[in-house]
Amino acid sequence: MIFSNPSGAPELACDECGCRWFDRMHDCCYECGAKVSPESMAEFRKALETWGQSKASLENQGRSKAAASEPDGAER
């Protein structure tokens, strides 16, 4: 099960109880101990990658617009 958090980032959630806390050493849920299936992990990684790419392109667009008002630029 994959959720998106408020910032749009994908979050992996337990198929059994829907919680989002996982023991990353063992790939299982902290709440109910359900194993994360390799399919879910693969799907989550893909979602993360897709999100990372769209975020990067968004940030590039934002940067060119915001560049003029950046405090860093004004100080130097």
Ligand SMILES: [Zn+2]
């Ligand atoms: Zn669970």
